[in-house]
Amino acid sequence: MRADAKKNYDQLLATAREVFTEQGADASLRDIARRAEVGLGTLYRHFPTREALLEALLRSSFDALAAKARELESSGASDEALVSWLQETIAFTHEHRGVIAPMMGAIEDPESALHASCVMLRAAGASLLARAQADGNARADLDGSELFDLIAALAWLREQPSHAPRADRLFSVITDAVLVNRDA
Template sequence: MRADAKKNYSHILTVAREAVTEHGADVSMRDIARRADVGLATLLRHFPTREALYEALLCDNLDALTQKAEALERANSPDEAVVSWIRDWVAFAQSYDGVVNLMASAHNNPQSALYASCAAIHSASARLLLRAQTEGTARPDMNGDDLFALMTALGWAVDQPSFVPRSDHLVRLITSTILTNRSGA
């Protein structure tokens, strides 16, 4: 990438991060281009879709989350790893308003720029769940799709202002449903 193109790319990401933080995932691409003082065509050349922009914005966060799952697999008991993973997911879900909806829609769409990141999150979730099931601490009637769906639902719920104060309680409820040796208390 040419130096000026790289500078534009970095500047657009900085402005997009600010706009998304301020207005959520529904901020228009046109508004981002205007704020970045570039033409819409320039923005779309770097990020042809909203998902491509989000993939660039979230790449570091998603990579860190996936690496966290790997660390949890090695360092924590299986049930504690699941609890920590879900808490980390909730923190991620709260990082950008509307990100869960984007990820949920990209989950089964290989054409989406977010698909690979969603697949990595799904795979990490499934591994953590399977490890807990093998240990006998998680429900045997669940699979990775079920866990991803529950995490997505929880992420959506804590993205709603009325549920933010109850996010810890909701995490406890979900984990007590998944893990056989935990209570919701």
């Protein structure tokens, strides 16, 4: 990549991170290009879709969450590992306002730029769930896709100002429903 193209790419990512933090994942791409002081065509040359831009922004975070899941698989009690990872994943989606809807769409769309990252994230959670199930710590009738749906539901709830105060309590209710042999 030419030096000027690399500079534009980095500037677009930095600006997109700021704008998405301020306005959420539905922020105007035109606004991102304007604030990055590049043309809209330059943005689309680097990121042909909103999902491609989101994927570039979120890839390192998705990789970190997957690595955290692998780390938790070999440490501590399986139920505690699952709860810890769920908390981190929900916190991540809350920090990246509006990202849950594109993630949920992408996981079902193999053509989406976010698809592979979302599938990897779901697989990481499914692996922790399977470990907890094998240890007898999680209900056996739940799968990784359903766990990902629960994460999405709880993350969406945190994004709603009128419901956010109940999010922590509902997280506890959900984890109590997922985990078995757990003292309340």
